[in-house]
Amino acid sequence: MKIKLLFQFLSVVVPVLACFSDETPSTSPSLLEEYPLTSTKQLPLPHKMLYRAHPWHGPALGERAPEIVNCYIEMAPVCTLKFEMDKETGILKVDRPQKYSSFCPTLYGFLPRTYAGSRIGEYTSLKTGIPGIGGDKDALDVFVLSDNTFLNGDILLRARPIGGFRVLDSNEADDKIIAVLVDDAVFGNIKDLHECPEKVIDQMRHFLLTYKDLPEKDKKGKIEIHSLYGREEAYEVIRRGYLDYMDYISLYQQ
Numbered sequence: 391m392k393i394k395l396l397f398q399f400l401s402v403v404v405p406v407l408a409c410f411s412d413e414t415p416s417t418s419p420s421l422l423e424e425y426p427l428t429s430t431k432q433l434p435l436p437h438k439m440l441y442r443a444h445p446w447h448g449p450a451l452g453e454r455a456p457e458i459v460n461c462y463i464e465m466a467p468v469c470t471l472k473f474e475m476d477k478e479t480g481i482l483k484v485d486r487p488q489k490y491s492s493f494c495p496t497l498y499g500f501l502p503r504t505y506a507g508s509r510i511g512e513y514t515s516l517k518t519g520i521p522g523i524g525g526d527k528d529a530l531d532v533f534v535l536s537d538n539t540f541l542n543g544d545i546l547l548r549a550r551p552i553g554g555f556r557v558l559d560s561n562e563a564d565d566k567i568i569a570v571l572v573d574d575a576v577f578g579n580i581k582d583l584h585e586c587p588e589k590v591i592d593q594m595r596h597f598l599l600t601y602k603d604l605p606e607k608d609k610k611g612k613i614e615i616h617s618l619y620g621r622e623e624a625y626e627v628i629r630r631g632y633l634d635y636m637d638y639i640s641l642y643q644q
Contacts, residue, residue, distance in 0.1 A: 458549070469543070505530075506634065525562065530627065551625065552621050557598060
C-alpha cells in the first residue's frame, strides 16, 4: 500500500518539478530513429496540425456576426485571372482569365459557413415580388472595401457589412454583401451603405454586370441587379445564409 502511494506521489511531483527545470527536454530516441533529419514520412501529429481547414467549412462566421464577419478572399483588385475556391478540396483555383481589361475593383470572396438556399431564395422573392426564386447554392459572396494594397487572395480577414447588391443570376438569388475591412484607415468608419462613395458602388455594379460577358457576343447577360440594400438588410441576408448553411451540412450528417 505504501509503495502504491509513493508511486502516486512521484507521478504528480516529478512533472511539476520538471516545469521548473532549466534543461531543455530531450527528444525521444525512438522518435529520432523513426524520423531522422532526412525523413520524408508524415509525423504522427493531430489532424489540426497536419491539415489546413477548408475555407468554406473551417473558419467560423465570426463571434460578433453579423456585425463583424470573417471573409475568405479569393481575388484582389490586381488579379488578371478570376480565382475561386474549389468546393471539393478548398484549394484556390484559376477559374478563367478576365475577359476584359477591367479588374474587380475591390477584394472579393465569400463568407464562411453561409449558403444561398431556400431561405435566401424566399427572402429575395419577398423583396422583389418575383415568385419561385431559389438560392444559387453557393456561399454568400462579399466585396470588401479597403485602402490597403493586397497582391493576392487566399487570405482570411475580418470585415463589417454595410449593405449589399440584390442580384439575380439566371433567376437565382446571388446576393453580394458589401463590407469594409475592420480598422481600415479610409473605409473603416463607414457604418451603412449610404455613407459609401457613389463612385465605388458604381465600380462594383459595373463589374457585376460585365464580368461574365463574352467580348465576341453582343448579347444581354443573365445577371440582373434588382436593388441595393443597407446594413440591417445585409444582416438579415447573412443570418438566413447561415441557417441555409446549417440545413446544407445537416444533409451530410444523416
